[in-house]
């Protein structure tokens with residue numbers, strides 16, 4: 001039976017009471033060895049496996065995931081996709097990602113529910129408004145869409161923001177990226193998994209990597225909770241556990257692990273039609289297709305690997321939410337959670353070869369790795385297959401800090417908690 005999803009397979013399966021659907025991906029036993037092992041079954045690891053098979057014909061690939069697919073940050077994030085970066089290296093990379101997002105559902109034959117509803121950043125004083133205009137101009141020089149909205153234009157787009165005379169932070173204008181948006185997070189992991197599996201990739205869940213086999217400066221395989229598995233090449237794509245897993249290979253990375261929380265309210269009728277990042281505090285929000293209001297804010301401010309939220313941050317985010325959107329005060333928060341952020345010293349990612357031959361790392365995603373998923377998989381697959389970076393990730397090298405070529409988008413200096 002064809003595994004392709006279409007209106008015809010939907011109709012055929014409806015007739016048979018939806019009991020005949022093929023499994024989305026297999027659950028094979030691990031083989032003794034693979035040409036390439038990708039550690040981490042989040043969006044990045046699965047996308048890497050998919051593009052290895054599709055773009056480079058490397059199909060003898062296993063993705064090893066210690067838990068379940070997308071159980072890490074992929075399904076814990078607020079799903080904002082944008083390319084509003086000002087440094088050329090970041091702008092080019094994230095814009096390529098948005099372009100891949102635009103065709104992803106068709107590419108994967110899986111609806112990742114990418115919705116280009118746009119993203120607003122509000123400005124509240126002159127210097128901030130000028131900085132937003134500068135950001136937009138920088139983007140336009142890189143052929144990325146960016147618009148400046150006056151206070152009145154913003155009021156028409158997002159009337160529920162606080163435009164009242166008593167507003168604590170009066171809004172002076174806003175930056176808007178119309179092609180930004182959101183996607184369904186776990187569908188991204190499942191879509192890449194299904195498409196990679198269809199090209200022969202083995203996806204192995206409940207298989208934790210516990211060590212590396214390294215001989216003569218070259219990686220030969222990995223130790224796992226399901227026994228040793230040989231490999232010609234190994235790619236690490238474990239987000240919040242990047243420094244921890246790299247340490248098993250003797251590498252000390254310039255990454256700190258921090259917590260980032262998010263939360264959702266009860267669902268309500270559509271009231272917010274775009275993503276909003278509130279400039280008078282670090283607060284960002286959107287409404288999901290189910291009607292819930294998703295909200296996020298700052299890092300917790302201390303290093304941790306705990307994947308759970310805490311009440312002080314809930315209070316802080318809720319306070320910012322009510323300041324920006326007074327009508328949110330009537331909503332009840334339903335759930336909150338946290339993910340582990342792999343924060344680099346400059347806030348930009350690492351997608352690179354390591355000093356160990358055949359070992360590659362994709363990490364340091366900070367707050368922003370979900371939007372990068374397709375481009376990250378694309379260039380990481382290239383880096384692994386060709387043993388050299390794609391031109392889009394040349395700047396995301398591991399040694400850029402030693403060379404003084406940091407990509408400090410925010411200008412915060414070497415303080416991971418501030419990026």
Ligand SMILES: Cc1cc2nc3c(=O)[nH]c(=O)nc-3n(C[C@H](O)[C@H](O)[C@H](O)COP(=O)(O)OP(=O)(O)OC[C@H]3O[C@@H](n4cnc5c(N)ncnc54)[C@H](O)[C@@H]3O)c2cc1C
Nearest residue numbers: 040042043044066072073074077080209239339369370371
């Ligand atoms: C609250 C929150 C909000 C966010 N909001 C946004 C946003 O709006 N937009 C955006 O672009 N980004 C956002 N991010 C960041 C984004 O979620 C991540 O950067 C991105 O999902 C990382 O994807 P990944 O595939 O690298 O990691 P993950 O999805 O974390 O996948 C890594 C996988 O590796 C596995 N793993 C770890 N160690 C091992 C091991 N030893 N052996 C085998 N497997 C292992 C883990 O179980 C995990 O499944 C947010 C993150 C959080 C937590």
